[in-house]
Amino acid sequence: MNIRKATPNDVEAIARMKRKLWPDADDDLAQETLNIIKNGEPDLLLVADDGELRGFIEVSERRYAEGCKSSPVPYIEGWWVDESFRRQGVGAALVHAVEDICKERGHTELASDTWFDHELSVRAHTALGFDVVETATHFRKALSKAEKTLSKAGKDVEGAYDVWAASYDSDQNKTRDLAHEVMQAALRDFSGSVLDIGCGTGTMLQAVSSNFDTVAGFDVSEEMLAQARKKLPDADLRVADLREAWPTEDGSFDVVYETLVLEHIEDLGHFYQEAARLLRPGGVLLVVEFHPIRQAQNRGAEFELNGKTIQLQSFQHGFADMVSPALAAGLQLMETGEYSSAVDQTPRVLKLVFSA
Numbered sequence: 013m014n015i016r017k018a019t020p021n022d023v024e025a026i027a028r029m030k031r032k033l034w035p036d037a038d039d040d041l042a043q044e045t046l047n048i049i050k051n052g053e054p055d056l057l058l059v060a061d062d063g064e065l066r067g068f069i070e071v072s073e074r075r076y077a078e079g080c081k082s083s084p085v086p087y088i089e090g091w092w093v094d095e096s097f098r099r100q101g102v103g104a105a106l107v108h109a110v111e112d113i114c115k116e117r118g119h120t121e122l123a124s125d126t127w128f129d130h131e132l133s134v135r136a137h138t139a140l141g142f143d144v145v146e147t148a149t150h151f152r153k154a155l156s157k158a159e160k161t162l163s164k165a166g167k168d169v170e171g172a173y174d175v176w177a178a179s180y181d182s183d184q185n186k187t188r189d190l191a192h193e194v195m196q197a198a199l200r201d202f203s204g205s206v207l208d209i210g211c212g213t214g215t216m217l218q219a220v221s222s223n224f225d226t227v228a229g230f231d232v233s234e235e236m237l238a239q240a241r242k243k244l245p246d247a248d249l250r251v252a253d254l255r256e257a258w259p260t261e262d263g264s265f266d267v268v269y270e271t272l273v274l275e276h277i278e279d280l281g282h283f284y285q286e287a288a289r290l291l292r293p294g295g296v297l298l299v300v301e302f303h304p305i306r307q308a309q310n311r312g313a314e315f316e317l318n319g320k321t322i323q324l325q326s327f328q329h330g331f332a333d334m335v336s337p338a339l340a341a342g343l344q345l346m347e348t349g350e351y352s353s354a355v356d357q358t359p360r361v362l363k364l365v366f367s368a
């Protein structure tokens with residue numbers, strides 16, 4: 013099967029396929045096809061030819077495509093393989109040929125669309141690596157490695173931390189450093205069993221692990237945990253989403269703590285109920301978080317990737333938001349503290365200590 017650019021000799025065969033693809037089209041599909049072939053770039057019309065034409069793909073350059081960041085962006089306007097030649101890689105070969113040409117032209121994305129109930133087409137797109145970007149079922153496929161990484165980072169908090177994990181420890185981050193300093197000092201006098209919720213790359217847990225007999229951590233990001241496992245090979249580190257039931261029995265820990273995780277959790281009621289459930293009677297919960305003043309300035313978690321700033325989804329929690337659900341979960345507030353770094357005009361982190 014040869015994939016090649018369409019010529020005027022192919023017009024009738026392509027128009028026949030287009031009539032099957034768009035049975036409601038009023039246009040003169042043959043004339044329109046001829047115009048595309050004659051006009052040439054930036055439009056692109058390729059055919060799959062094995063003596064007879066078996067399929068075609070038509071691509072234009074649009075100024076805007078849903079979910080895409082670049083402009084102009086190549087857009088698959090029509091893609092067809094005759095029924096008896098489907099599931100033989102003809103459609104994939106057409107798309108791959110388009111990708112190669114688009115990459116040569118310097119594009120980093122390829123967009124497409126289909127009807128949401130067109131199951132075969134939806135499956136064909138996703139099998140070829142296109143991401144669904146909107147419920148209107150428009151597609152976007154990252155063509156470069158950098159775009160693929162950006163695409164993952166922008167997906168959700170978990171995906172963002174999976175990408176951030178490699179550089180999280182080495183990135184400059186005053187808030188992380190101050191939060192760790194405050195938490196390390198706060199944990200100095202505790203012992204027994206400890207759980208770090210949202211432990212990330214495990215830096216904090218490593219710093220305090222020698223104070224405790226048993227050390228555990230939960231995090232939703234596999235990649236952050238992979239970094240933590242390198243530092244703490246003997247710790248009980250588990251993938252867990254704090255928005256769901258936490259995978260540990262009641263009364264398992266003397267100390268539960270978190271640093272800089274609550275901004276990613278909308279429902280703090282569930283968070284505090286689970287923390288309270290895991291604590292032994294008399295156990296302690298320590299929270300070190302973005303200070304509410306800083307949250308109000310929209311200073312949530314963000315990092316740089318390939319020259320772009322990735323902002324993670326975060327929820328603002330005022331002082332009462334962070335304390336009231338803890339009291340409702342049966343915890344008692346023992347201590348509070350506000351901390352700034354040398355460059356700060358306002359407090360950067362807030363410390364809360366509760367007892368069970």
Ligand SMILES: C[S@@+](CC[C@H](N)C(=O)[O-])C[C@H]1O[C@@H](n2cnc3c(N)ncnc32)[C@H](O)[C@@H]1O
Pocket residue numbers: 169170173188191209210211212213214215216230231232233236252253254255270271272273276277313
């Ligand atoms: C700013 S990092 C802080 C990491 C670590 N506590 C520290 O201080 O270095 C936030 C961490 O929360 C985790 N996280 C965010 N949402 C979560 C969720 N729903 N369940 C579990 N972990 C979550 C992220 O994967 C990330 O490791």
